[in-house]
Amino acid sequence: MNVRRHIEVSGIVQGVGFRPHVYRLARERALAGEISNTPSGVTIEVQGPQETIDDLTVMAKSGRTKCKPYMEMILIEFAKKHKHG
Numbered sequence: 474m475n476v477r478r479h480i481e482v483s484g485i486v487q488g489v490g491f492r493p494h495v496y497r498l499a500r501e502r503a504l505a506g507e508i509s510n511t512p513s514g515v516t517i518e519v520q521g522p523q524e525t526i527d528d529l530t531v532m533a534k535s536g537r538t539k540c541k542p543y544m545e546m547i548l549i550e551f552a553k554k555h556k557h558g
Contacts, residue, residue: 483514
């Protein structure tokens, strides 16, 4: 079953390669969603298997970007979505 997560990332995550890093990780894992800048950092909307999203979150937190020491990732919402068709 697919799930959908809304993740807020705050701190110094703009201009350091964080969005391309998360995008690449999501593509490698065949996840759907979007990532965008906000006034306080970055918002990630992602959908796919729960285990795969968990892996994406772990990898994004430990990524090889300059922002790692200055960021905080917060799971705002966790909602199960039924897979269609």
